[in-house]
Amino acid sequence: xxxxxxxxxxxxxxxxxxxxxxxxxxxxxxxxxxxxxxxxxxxxxxxxxxxxxxxxxxxxxxxxxxxxxxxxxxxxxxxxxxxxxxxxxxxxxxxxxxxxxxxxxxxxxxxxxxxxxxxxxxxxxxxxxxxxxxxxxxxxxxxxxxxxxxxxxxxxxxxxxxxxxxxxxxxxxxxxxxxxxxxxxxxxxxxxxxxxxxxxxxxxxxxxxxxxxxxxxxxxxxxxxxxxxxxxxxxxxxxxxxxxxxxxxxxxxxxxxxxxxxxxxxxxxxxxxxxxxxxxxxxxxx
Amino acid sequence: xxxxxxxxxxxxxxxxxxxxxxxxxxxxxxxxxxxxxxxxxxxxxxxxxxxxxxxxxxxxxxxxxxxxxxxxxxxxxxxxxxxxxxxxxxxxxxxxxxxxxxxxxxxxxxxxxxxxxxxxxxxxxxxxxxxxxxxxxxxxxxxxxxxxxxxxxxxxxxxxxxxxxxxxxxxxxxxxxxxxxxxxxxxxxxxxxxxxxxxxxxxxxxxxxxxxxxxxxxxxxxxxxxxxxxxxxxxxxxxxxxxxxxxxxxxxxxxxxxxxxxxxxxxxxxxxxxxxxxxxxxxxxxxxxxxxxxxxxxxxxxxxxxxxxxxx
Numbered sequence: 073x074x075x076x077x078x079x080x081x082x083x084x085x086x087x088x089x090x091x092x093x094x095x096x097x098x099x100x101x102x103x104x105x106x107x108x109x110x111x112x113x114x115x116x117x118x119x120x121x122x123x124x125x126x127x128x129x130x131x132x133x134x135x136x137x138x139x140x141x142x143x144x145x146x147x148x149x150x151x152x153x154x155x156x157x158x159x160x161x162x163x164x165x166x167x168x169x170x171x172x173x174x175x176x177x178x179x180x181x182x183x184x185x186x187x188x189x190x191x192x193x194x195x196x197x198x199x200x201x202x203x204x205x206x207x208x209x210x211x212x213x214x215x216x217x218x219x220x221x222x223x224x225x226x227x228x229x230x231x232x233x234x235x236x237x238x239x240x241x242x243x244x245x246x247x248x249x250x251x252x253x254x255x256x257x258x259x260x261x262x263x264x265x266x267x268x269x270x271x272x273x274x275x276x277x278x279x280x281x282x283x284x285x286x287x288x289x290x291x292x293x294x295x296x297x298x299x300x301x302x303x304x305x306x307x308x309x310x311x312x313x314x315x316x317x318x319x320x321x322x323x324x325x326x327x328x329x330x331x332x333x334x335x336x337x338x339x340x341x342x343x344x345x346x347x348x349x350x351x352x353x354x355x356x357x358x
Numbered sequence: 359x360x361x362x363x364x365x366x367x368x369x370x371x372x373x374x375x376x377x378x379x380x381x382x383x384x385x386x387x388x389x390x391x392x393x394x395x396x397x398x399x400x401x402x403x404x405x406x407x408x409x410x411x412x413x414x415x416x417x418x419x420x421x422x423x424x425x426x427x428x429x430x431x432x433x434x435x436x437x438x439x440x441x442x443x444x445x446x447x448x449x450x451x452x453x454x455x456x457x458x459x460x461x462x463x464x465x466x467x468x469x470x471x472x473x474x475x476x477x478x479x480x481x482x483x484x485x486x487x488x489x490x491x492x493x494x495x496x497x498x499x500x501x502x503x504x505x506x507x508x509x510x511x512x513x514x515x516x517x518x519x520x521x522x523x524x525x526x527x528x529x530x531x532x533x534x535x536x537x538x539x540x541x542x543x544x545x546x547x548x549x550x551x552x553x554x555x556x557x558x559x560x561x562x563x564x565x566x567x568x569x570x571x572x573x574x575x576x577x578x579x580x581x582x583x584x585x586x587x588x589x590x591x592x593x594x595x596x597x598x599x600x601x602x603x604x605x606x607x608x609x610x611x612x613x614x615x616x617x618x619x620x621x622x623x624x625x626x627x628x629x630x631x632x633x634x635x636x637x638x639x640x641x642x643x644x645x646x647x648x649x650x651x652x653x654x655x656x657x658x659x660x661x662x663x664x665x666x667x668x669x670x
Contacts, residue, residue, distance in 0.1 A: 179383075
C-alpha cells in the first residue's frame with residue numbers, strides 16, 4: 073500500500089514514542105537497581121534518571137553482604153525465595169505438562185475426557201482468590217502450607233488448562249499419517265504415543281512448558297496465601313524489603329524485581345511465535 | 359487462524375475406535391480429571407459446607423466439625439447487607455469498564471501502526487511485548503515507585519509545570535484509582551496488541567488491493583474488509599481481558615493495598631483482606647461462593663453465545 077511520505081514519518085514517530093513510553097517503568101526499575109543508596113533514596117529535585125555512579129551494592133545486599141551505607145542487614149537473604157520461586161514454578165510446570173499433555177492427547181485422538189475441556193475453561197474463569205479458601209484449609213490439613221511442593225501442586229493444577237489447550241492444538245495440527253503407519257506396523261497405541269508422537273512434539277512441548285513456566289513464575293497471590301516464612305516466593309518476600317528504620321528499600325526491591333522480571337521477558341520473547349496460541353487457549357494460531 | 363477451543367466437544371477421530379484406544383484415552387485423561395477433582399470439585403463442596411457456618415481457623419476446631427457452628431444461611435443474609443462487598447464488586451466492574459476499552463483501543467491503534475512492514479518492525483514488536491511479560495507483582499512495585507510523591511511521575515510533571523509538583527498519588531482516593539488503572543493499561547495493552555495484530559495480519563492482501571483499486575479509502579477498507587474478518591479475534595481478545603481483569607489483584611494490592619480507605623479495593627482484594635483481618639472464614643466462603651456461582655452462570659451464557667457468534 074502506497075502512502076505519502078509524511079504519513080510514514082508520522083507513523084514511525086508514533087511507534088517510537090509509544091515504545092519509548094512503554095519502556096519507562098521497566099527502565100526506571102532497572103536504573104534504580106544499579107543506583108547507590110544516596111541516589112535511590114533521593115526524591116523531588118534530587119532525583120536522577122540514570123545512575124550517576126552505578127553499583128552492584130543492591131544485588132550484594134540482597135544476597136547477604138552488609139552494605140557500609142546501610143545500617144540495616146537482612147535477617148533473610150533473597151536466595152531462599154528465589155529457590156522457592158524456581159522450585160515451585162519448575163515442578164508446577166512439570167505437573168501441568170504431564171497431566172495436560174496426556175489429557176490433550178486423549179481428547180485429540182480418542183475424543184475422551186468428557187466435560188474436562190469445559191471444566192478447564194471454567195477453572196480459568198474463576199478468580200483464584202475465590203477458590204483458595206478451601207484450598208488453604210486443605211493444605212493446612214495436609215501439612216502443605218509453606219512448602220515448595222505444596223505450592224508446586226497448586227501451580228500445576230492452576231496452569232494445567234493452558235498446557236492442555238496448547239498441546240491439544242499442537243496434537244490436532246500434527247499429521248496422522250505417521251502414527252497410522254506405525255499402527256499398521258503393529259505398534260500399540262501407547263507405544264506410538266511414547267515413541268513416535270512425543271519425540272515429534274518436542275518443540276511444541278518445549279514452548280508449551282516455557283509458557284506454563286512463565287505463568288507459574290508470575291504468580292503472587294497463591295504464594296501469598298500458601299507460604300508464610302521458609303518458602304515465600306520472590307514477590308511475597310519483596311514486601312519484607314522495608315524496615316521501620318529506613319523505610320522502603322527501593323534499591324533492593326528494584327534489584328530483586330529485575331531478577332524476577334528477566335526470566336519471563338527472555339523466555340517470552342523466545343517463544344513469541346506461540347504466545348498468541350497460548351494466551352488465547354489455543355483458539356488462535358499465528 | 360482456526361477456532362479450536364470452542365468446538366472441542368466434537369469427536370475428532372472416529373476410525374479404529376476400538377475398546378483399547380478408548381481405555382487408553384481414559385487413562386490419559388485420568389491425571390487431569392483427578393487434579394480438577396482435587397482443586398475444583400472437592401474444595402467447592404467444602405466451601406458450601408463452611409459457608410453455612412461461623413467457622414474460623416482460630417476456633418480451635420477442625421473444619422470438619424464446623425457444623426457445630428451452624429448458622430443457617432446467616433452469612434448469605436449478611437452478605438446482602440454488606441456495603442463493602444457490593445462497593446468492591448461495583449469497583450471491579452468499573453475498573454473493567456475503564457481498562458478493557460482503553461486497552462482494546464490502544465492495542466487496536468498499535469496493531470494498525472504495525473500491520474505493514476517497516477525497518478525494525480520485528481525488534482520494536484518484541485520490545486512492545488515486554489510490559490506483558492513483567493511479573494504483575496513486580497509491575498506493581500514499579501508503579502508504586504513511579505507514583506511516589508517525590509518520584510519520577512511528579513518529576514516529569516514538574517518539568518512541564520515549571521515548579522515542583524508533589525502530588526501524593528497513592529494517598530488520594532481518586533488519584534490512586536487513576537494510578538492503578540494506568541498500571542493495568544500499561545501492562546495489558548500489549549496483550550490486546552499481540553492478539554489483534556495476529557488477526558489483522560490474517561486478512562488477505564488481494565482483497566485489500568482490489569478495494570484500493572476500486573477507490574476505497576483506507577477507512578472504508580478497514581471498516582468493510584478488515585474489521586468484519588477480525589470479529590472472532592476481537593471477541594476472544596475482549597473475553598480474555600474481561601476474565602483476567604475481573605481477577606485483578608497483584609498490582610493493585612501492591613500499589614495501594616486496596617486503599618486509601620477502600621478506594622481501590624476490588625473483589626479479590628476484598629476477599630483477601632477479609633480472610634486476613636476478620637478471619638471469619640465461614641463468611642468469606644459464602645462471599646467466594648456467590649462470586650463463583652455468578653461467574654459460572656455468566657460464563658456459561660457467554661460461552662454459548664460466543665460459540666454461536668463465532669461459528670457464524
